[in-house]
Amino acid sequence: MSFAAQVKKELTQIANKPCCERAELTALIQHCGTLGTDSESGGADSLHLSTENAAIARRMYTLLKPLCPQGLEVLVQRKMRLKKNNVYVIRMRRGGHDLLHSLDLLDGDGVLLQTVGVRVKGRSCCERAYLRGAFLAAGSVNDPDANSYHLELASKSRAHADALWELTQAHDLRAKVMERKRGFVLYMKEGEKIIEFLGFIGAHQALLRFEDVRIVKGMRNQVNRLVNCETANLNKTILAAVRQLDNIRLLDEELGLDQLPVKLRMVAEKRLQYPEMTLHELAQLLPDQVSKSGLNHRLRKLDEWARKVRVERGIPEPAQDDDGDSARVYN
Ligand SMILES: [Zn+2]
Known part of the structure; x- marks a missing residue:
């Protein structure tokens, strides 16, 4: 299992307060969610969350379940191209708009917002949970043994990358934003800041492993x-x-x-x-x-x-x- 996968596995096992569950879910929906694509149920009001990571799919299901009295479906699809991984889809057939409204995730035109919600901002516990969700959905980190330190969070839009940047900036995590072929990326290159970030989002075991490797590497150099x-x-x-x-x-x-x-x-x-x-x-x-x-x-x-x-x-x-x-x- 890669280091990034270990971090994610650890993060999916963290117990959350109810306020933080919503914050983490918010980030997961912003990255992995699509509204209104369910043709079987008329297509208007459904919500899909998809991921290739089984542990994250379980996490999404657990977070979403209490908010969906009408029930959820879980589909496993096999990707036809590239690595042919499984894709897990958590599907909510109806009530997608209401749910997103209740999470403050829609703007006046019913479009999915790409900012950090008002309920998250300023609450340290929820800010951690939000960044945890963002990392689970679209994050990656180099193995500490790799040649260079690198941690990143991908975003579909500049606005979202900037919102993540502000959040990390508020906690002195010193990240940067760059444009990629598809969307934007918030990244950090300093080993010390990566350790702080892992600690901030609650990946304490991963943090210790990273720190160990970093010390040995420093001595070797x-x-x-x-x-x-x-x-x-x-x-x-x-x-x-x-x-x-x-x-x-x-x-x-x-x-x-x-x-x-x-x-x-x-x-x-x-x-x-x-x-x-x-x-x-x-x-x-x-x-x-x-x-x-x-x-x-x-x-x-x-x-x-x-x-x-x-x-x-x-x-x-x-x-x-x-x-x-x-x-x-x-x-
Ligand atoms: Zn909270």
């Missing part, structure tokens, strides 16, 4: 960054050591180390003898107890000698590493 950084430094150190050895061997073969000034000759001999030592360790082996930076200076001198010999004798410079800075790096 930090460790990777450190390892990359260490590896880069180590590579530079190794390149510098390899270059020093090349230069010293060249001087030995072309010139003889005994031709070097005595301080340089001592460094060259010790470096050849202990190629894997750090500068600090190497400095301690030298009889004149030179400092690390003093040793560094002598190694540069050796590099200069080698360069001079190469120029004089027409020997090509050895290849440098990619960023070309090996000649400047010492440790």
Whole structure:
């Protein structure tokens, strides 16, 4: 089961107060409801709610039942195209307009309103329930393991997306709205805000799972960054050591180390003898107890000698590493 499906399953099991049941139902109807398409009963006054998620269909049925004394029908249809999922339809044959009126969901012309109703606005419990309904009907969220964090609520109209945006804004959830091919989408990209949103609509188990994965992911990224950084430094150190050895061997073969000034000759001999030592360790082996930076200076001198010999004798410079800075790096 995807993370989004887990969130939805959890949400359909939340117990609501009566005021919140209506708020959640309002959002479900706005997203999944159609008025007056039942040809069998004259077509005028019916209400259909459809969804591909069985748990949401059960939720719709439970919320709608107490408001429909004349009874409800449940149909299961098989989608013919695309994924061939089941589509569950909760059908109310008559009384659709009255029901929507009682929920403040119709405007003066009998058209389904796409705003957050007056009974919902300003009541924190009902605002949560309304957003819960909107998420159940048209929401999705990336698995926290995915490459990027993303949670969204789809809307058929700009007005509805804006209404959802205002609601999230009032609770500091920092969402944004964008236009898609079909309709509009309210979305959030910040992991922290997604966690707050999940908590706000009551998906507490999902929230904990999201938080766990996020913490582990954050630590993994930090460790990777450190390892990359260490590896880069180590590579530079190794390149510098390899270059020093090349230069010293060249001087030995072309010139003889005994031709070097005595301080340089001592460094060259010790470096050849202990190629894997750090500068600090190497400095301690030298009889004149030179400092690390003093040793560094002598190694540069050796590099200069080698360069001079190469120029004089027409020997090509050895290849440098990619960023070309090996000649400047010492440790
Ligand atoms: Zn309420």
